[in-house]
Amino acid sequence: MGILKELEDVDNIKLSKDKRAVIIIDQTKLPGITEYLTLTTVEEFYEAILKLRVRGAPAIGICAAYGMYCLAQTIDTTKYEAFHKKFHEYKEYLNSSRPTAVNLSWALNRMEQVVLNNKNSTVKEIIELLESEAYKIQWEDIEMCRKISKYGLTLIKEGDGILTHCNTGQLATSKYGTALGPLFLGKEKGLEFKVFADETRPLLQGARLTSYELWKAGIDVTLICDNMASVVMKNGWIQACLVGCDRIAANGDAANKIGTSGVAILAKYYGIPFYVLGPTSTIDVNCKTGDDIKIELRNPDEIKKEFYEKPMALEEVKCYNPAFDVTDHSLITAIVTEKRILRPPFDSSIRKLFEV
């Protein structure tokens, strides 16, 4: 299937008809309201990523790639050096919006590489190449998610109870998703699973997005508070945990939504396999271990009042609000990528993955 044909029915991130703007679903309004936002300025792209209007590691990379194409068209020069200078400035600004998910810098670097590789082309030609690269990034993401879903499906069986954390479905990517991908693919094949979705405090991606996406697809989903994961495991209702990732270090330590490492520790205690699913672009071999991964700290108000009609704690109370945590590689049963399923020891399976 051609790239553009494949992208036609993607709904959550796409270029506007005139190709000057990016249209996204505002994920902060779901599930109650499906509202589309049109992003054109660098400030709008930055705000949409920072405020999680577009979120999920692959999705923010895709949005930023389209964003760079749109912004490139606004740079008012025909001179290569001036064009690259402004392009780089936009790229660095967007890159600073969220530090943990490597997919953001990965996609932005890919876009800048197009500019760097074509020093002898005209600015108009470079802009055309940027358009193709952004389409390619989204198309490749769909392909990767399809393959991850296939591999993931081999690890679970009909009727299994699955625990998941945060949101790793279509909204977080473009199609299928990563950790939810096997469940959507399984559903297409007529397989039934019983999914338990952690609500995922403080921003409730599990409640607002995962339970919504699974329910819409007709998959049996039960929403639980994060502190109930231990009970459903103890009850024998969970046969596997499937989670996504924002950055994986060279030794297999995996950063994902805050609370993920707690799920992994519980899974180890109850002898339940714990799988991390994500594209190889999420593996950052420049990070030796999880200690090298920068964890995003967010506004304390997200804990105290953001999702409540009235504040749930005194204004004066201090809050610590890390957006991600790192699951130690020793707690991970396998890492599922689009290329293959990686097993421990992860330092060598990851090294082999990148060997040519």
Ligand SMILES: CSC[C@@H](O)[C@@H](O)C(=O)COP(=O)(O)O
């Ligand atoms: C396929 S999405 C993988 C991860 O990005 C996901 O699990 C996650 O932690 C998202 O966090 P978020 O802060 O909602 O962007």
